[in-house]
Amino acid sequence: xxxxxxxxxxxxxxxxxxxxxxxxxxxxxMKTMGLTRLVLVNPKxxxxxxxDARASGATDVLSAAAVHATLDEALAGTRLAIAVTxxxxxxxxxxLDAAQAGALCATEAAQGxxxxxxxxxxxxxxxxxxxxxxxxxxxxxxxxYSSLNLAAAVQVLAHEVRKAVVPASPRAYEPVDAAxxxxxxxxxxxxxxxxxxxxHLDPADPxxxxxxxxxxxxxxxxxxxxxxxxxxVIGALEK
Amino acid sequence: xxxxxxxxxxxxxxxxxxxxxxxxxxxxxMKTMGLTRLVLVNPKxxxxxxxDARASGATDVLSAAAVHATLDEALAGTRLAIAVTxxxxxxxxxxLDAAQAGALCATEAAQGxxxxxxxxxxxxxxxxxxxxxxxxxxxxxxxxYSSLNLAAAVQVLAHEVRKAVVPASPRAYEPVDAAxxxxxxxxxxxxxxxxxxxxHLDPADPxxxxxxxxxxxxxxxxxxxxxxxxxxVIGALEK
Numbered sequence: 001x002x003x004x005x006x007x008x009x010x011x012x013x014x015x016x017x018x019x020x021x022x023x024x025x026x027x028x029x030m031k032t033m034g035l036t037r038l039v040l041v042n043p044k045x046x047x048x049x050x051x052d053a054r055a056s057g058a059t060d061v062l063s064a065a066a067v068h069a070t071l072d073e074a075l076a077g078t079r080l081a082i083a084v085t086x087x088x089x090x091x092x093x094x095x096l097d098a099a100q101a102g103a104l105c106a107t108e109a110a111q112g113x114x115x116x117x118x119x120x121x122x123x124x125x126x127x128x129x130x131x132x133x134x135x136x137x138x139x140x141x142x143x144x145y146s147s148l149n150l151a152a153a154v155q156v157l158a159h160e161v162r163k164a165v166v167p168a169s170p171r172a173y174e175p176v177d178a179a180x181x182x183x184x185x186x187x188x189x190x191x192x193x194x195x196x197x198x199x200h201l202d203p204a205d206p207x208x209x210x211x212x213x214x215x216x217x218x219x220x221x222x223x224x225x226x227x228x229x230x231x232x233v234i235g236a237l238e239k
Numbered sequence: 240x241x242x243x244x245x246x247x248x249x250x251x252x253x254x255x256x257x258x259x260x261x262x263x264x265x266x267x268x269m270k271t272m273g274l275t276r277l278v279l280v281n282p283k284x285x286x287x288x289x290x291d292a293r294a295s296g297a298t299d300v301l302s303a304a305a306v307h308a309t310l311d312e313a314l315a316g317t318r319l320a321i322a323v324t325x326x327x328x329x330x331x332x333x334x335l336d337a338a339q340a341g342a343l344c345a346t347e348a349a350q351g352x353x354x355x356x357x358x359x360x361x362x363x364x365x366x367x368x369x370x371x372x373x374x375x376x377x378x379x380x381x382x383x384y385s386s387l388n389l390a391a392a393v394q395v396l397a398h399e400v401r402k403a404v405v406p407a408s409p410r411a412y413e414p415v416d417a418a419x420x421x422x423x424x425x426x427x428x429x430x431x432x433x434x435x436x437x438x439h440l441d442p443a444d445p446x447x448x449x450x451x452x453x454x455x456x457x458x459x460x461x462x463x464x465x466x467x468x469x470x471x472v473i474g475a476l477e478k
Contacts, residue, residue: 097407
């Protein structure tokens with residue numbers, strides 16, 4: 001697993017971008033995922049106020065962007081380049097999906113510079129540009145409409161790179177002030193007494209009602225606050 | 240594993256979107272991943288030419304969008320709703336990462352309608368809106384700058400949903416017109432004779448040169464066309 005410093009060695013190379021707004025959007029997408037090295041090959045308009053506007057809080061990525069006349073200059077010093085295309089190509093190169101491309105970038109960036117290369121909004125990359133790369137990647141998309149916005153494509157790949165570098169941190173809900181087992185038992189007993197009193201639960205034949213209430217409350221893993229809250233509710237109903 | 244029909248049961252709900260351009264961008268992001276059900280709660284401006292422009296080829300998704308006054312109306316009929324937020328919240332709900340949210344949407348959409356709920360560009364979702372959902376999801380982002388564009392966030396989640404529904408189709412490169420083993424042996428033998436003649440390879444002590452050339456050519460898995468091409472190159476060098 002690479003460390004976060006690897007993110008600083010991932011270049012995002014945009015070849016011939018037509019719309020400065022997309023360059024700004026790409027910069028924003030990169031920065032949200034911790035990528036900072038934007039490289040532009042023959043941008044149509046750059047710098048441009050539209051790029052700044054769409055970059056939002058990522059104008060620092062735009063200011064630091066390198067601009068080159070050729071893809072070879074943009075790739076100088078990289079040990080791995082992955083071209084990103086919207087469609088499969090008839091090329092003698094392995095085609096990765098987005099997650100594989102992100103994982104490969106992450107692994108290789110632990111050892112040196114790598115590049116993700118994106119083509120322009122209308123035509124994508126030419127085959128002559130793709131074969132300057134070592135692999136190519138395709139974001140799996142609907143066959144009916146596979147045209148991702150350029151900044152959106154950068155967002156997807158940048159997200160896959162980040163996932164491979166920084167472990168995500170989902171969390172199941174577990175209460176900080178978890179109620180004790182016995183406190184929950186007391187609550188369930190009180191609820192059952194109430195239901196017996198209301199004629200809804202037959203103590204001689206509880207069927208599955210008791211079991212299901214117990215399962216629901218067990219799965220919810222009540223906090224102490226929630227146990228108190230439910231005692232309040234049951235107390236009100238006992239009157 | 241859900242089938243592609245499940246994609247038609249995933250609603251993307253945008254609550255209080257400020258910028259029609261982002262609504263259009265979200266529609267485009269959805270359509271590229273095969274999602275079609277856009278639901279808007281109190282959009283600031285909709286319909287709007289800016290939404291159409293950013294939607295590009297996904298104006299059909301905009302035309303079919305439902306507009307509601309409340310989140311509860313937008314979620315009517317869903318069996319699962321997942322709120323998407325930029326930051327962890329202090330809520331008694333499980334927090335998923337983007338891939339988990341996509342996988343859960345895919346599984347549940349096999350059985351009925353599900354929703355991914357996004358807040359507005361400035362404030363995200365209010366806690367009061369999140370607790371109308373069953374889970375919440377956070378796209379793991381840079382702690383320095385976690386502000387994804389709204390359409391970009393939709394793109395990431397839609398991509399995760401699609402990955403969970405439709406198996407991606409990366410492919411290692413394997414040549415269609417693969418050369419036969421013996422043809423490659425003949426090529427290697429010819430190359431080695433040339434290198435011996437040039438004094439670069441000592442047949443009595445080939446060291447690792449032979450082994451490395453053989454490994455490189457084996458890994459490349461030559462096509463018949465490439466074997467012919469290399470015979471041409473070697474032939475020219477023999478003169």
